[in-house]
Amino acid sequence: MGGSRAVCCPALRLNEDNARFALLALFILLYLVCGAAVFSSIERPMELRAQRAWSRRFANFTRCHNISRLELGAFLREYEQASMAGIRVDPLRPRWDFTGAFYFVGTVVSTIGFGMATPVTVSGRIFLIFYGLVGCAATILFFNLFLERIITLLAYILRWFHERRRQRSGLSGASEGRRGSSPSGEADSLDDWKPSVYYIMAILGGASLVISCCASAMYMPVEGWSYAESLYFCFVAFSTIGFGDLVSSQKATYTNQSLYRAGNFLLILMGVCCLYSLFNVSSIVIKQFLNWMLKRMECQGCRRGPIRRRARAHCNAVHPAAAAKARPHAVSMETVCDSDTDGRRVSGEMISVKDFLASNKVSLAIMQKQLSETANGGPRQSHSRYNGFSRGVGALAIMNNRLAETSVDR
Structure with missing residues (x-):
């Protein structure tokens, strides 16, 4: 009985960890849905009033100056492109309907913060403070759990390639001949093998690049951006810098709109997770380099x-x-x-x-x-x-x- 319990416990712990990761992902998804509903109910009425007020002022201006709506709209668009003054008159989708609010809360909990929509009511701003505290903490934990699992997966994959390389080079046969004299055998030598941190960094960098290229290929025809602009947006979004000068999924209508918005959400999520993991691995390499420099400097001081x-x-x-x-x-x-x-x-x-x-x-x-x-x-x-x-x-x-x-x- 004791032996079976010892065998079952590691599998149970592994299942608990995976279940915790899945439960956290489900919690974040429900948290986003609830947050989108709350923000939509708080901010949507104010947005509708502002839109009605703008429409009245726009109509009065065109009527008083005898200018058609189309001509005035074209003039404002040309002025925006020429001066980059930030005047937005393109037909954008509502900011605070449910889909717009869901996009907003996604940028909040992921700490991207594009800034294309911000709460303007006092109740919405107060709610954002408490909502962001829980949401950002849960998302950071999700990124940490993803970081551990992706490194675990890469370690298994690299170990498999290492075993295949040993078999092709004939080292496994030689180890079999020595296994009788060695109490640990070849299994221990493979268990103690560690993948290179530089391999992990290269794989994560390649995955981030592939996701960025795929996302850019999607953004080019749909958003009307150049390929360089699309890559620029991918880095700004995936690294959670979030300037907000280019933001995806902001037009009123798209071809295959539901499919595009779902793909946009998944690509941003995958990109943020991969680039977050890449930053953490790269930071360890940088830290090792700095420590190596400090040790060299201290040892030179020892000799001098x-x-x-x-x-x-x-x-x-x-x-x-x-x-x-x-x-x-x-x-x-x-x-x-x-x-x-x-x-x-x-x-x-x-x-x-x-x-x-x-x-x-x-x-x-x-x-x-x-x-x-x-x-x-x-x-x-x-x-x-x-x-x-x-x-x-x-x-x-x-x-x-x-x-x-x-x-x-x-």
Whole structure:
């Protein structure tokens, strides 16, 4: 009974994680629908009153100056194109009907914030504050869960290619011959193998580029943008910069309108998730590069300064345990100066598949532990020495701690 429970528990935990991810996605979808309904009911009446007032003023102006509506509309469009003054007279879809409000809340919780529609009523602005707090927090958690799962999937795929490469090169047969003498065998060597962080970054970058190219091919004929403008919009939207100078799905009518809006929503969602993951992986590479530069600078200071040279000689001559009691700063100097090889060893490695087989869940416990230790004022002791992956809370901390757990000596 005990053995079957041990076997079933990992699968149960895996199912719980996937169920939590699906439940969060469903919650966000329902949250968007409810938010769109609330914002539409609050802001739609004000929009209708503003449209009626504008129509009356427009009709009075054309009647007083004996100008036709078509001529005045064409003149305003030409003025907008010439001066880029932001006057919008094109037939745009309503901002605060249900579909417009749904698009708006999507830009809110994803933190894109195009700015093509903003609440103008006091109740709508107050509701936005509380709605954004919950929605943005849930969406960030969704991105973190997606980040973990996409890296897990890529780790499995890269491991499969690694196994095929080993089989083609004949290393698997040689390992089979040594398996009788090795207690761990080939399986452990494959489990301890880690995919390169640069491969992960290249795959995520390629996926983001493919999604951007597909979306741009759709935006060109539908929105009337050039291909460069479409790519520009994709980056601004997927990176959640959200300037708002170009915004998709804003015309009153489209050919196959429902299909286009659904495709637009899915492409933006996929693009944001991929580019979010790419940014987090790239930030780890940048952090490793900065730590490598700092270590190089500190080691050069060890060699140049007479005091630091003595400290470094003392560190190399004294056992680390004795040096920790006598001169704690000397141990720190030795650790920094002699960690170049460790830095090179972990800089190109990522997540061990063995750890993914053991547990596939977001490191919320790590985040809670960091927050608790920070609140209590206690120093956080990292299990890896100056590996460049310590400290931080959030998506970057999740990946950092995952990498750190697989970077220590086994």
